[in-house]
Amino acid sequence: MATWQCVKQCGACCNLDPAERPDLEQYLSPAELELYFSMVGEGGWCVNLDRTTRECRIYDNRPRFCRVDPKIFQDMYGIEPEELNDFAIDCCRQQIEGVYGDRSLEMLRFDRSVGL
Structure with a gap:
């Protein structure tokens, strides 16, 4: 069974281009939207992403909307904890494909990492 995990030096989720995420207001509070x-x-890249290393400069203090956590995903998106694994894998694959392409090194590394 595939198991979600973040893949180091990917950063696809750090592509925050609002044009690509028109539904932000549906799941972010006004304060979170401003942040x-x-x-x-x-x-469209996050200002906290080190583009050379593709690592977050504020990882330990990143906002709630940057965290993959069962309680957060249930609160923000209505995803039940038992659905989080498959949901997170699908989200990452869609984001990686949109940012880097479906045959990119990042996609290959992610698929290998999660067991696909």
Whole structure:
């Protein structure tokens, strides 16, 4: 069975381009929405992403909407904890495909990492 995990040096989820996420207001509070927009930098990339290492500079203090956690996903998206694994895998695959392509090294590394 495939098991979700974050793949180091990917950063696809750090592509925050609001044009690609028109439903932000449905799951972010007004304060979170303001924070989200403040994090969008050049080319839609998060200002906290080190583009060289593809690592988050604020990982330990990242906002709630940047965390994959059963309680957060249930609260924000209505995803039941037992559905989180499959949901997170699908989300990552869609985001990686949109940012890097479906045959990218990032996609291959993610699929291998989660057991697909």
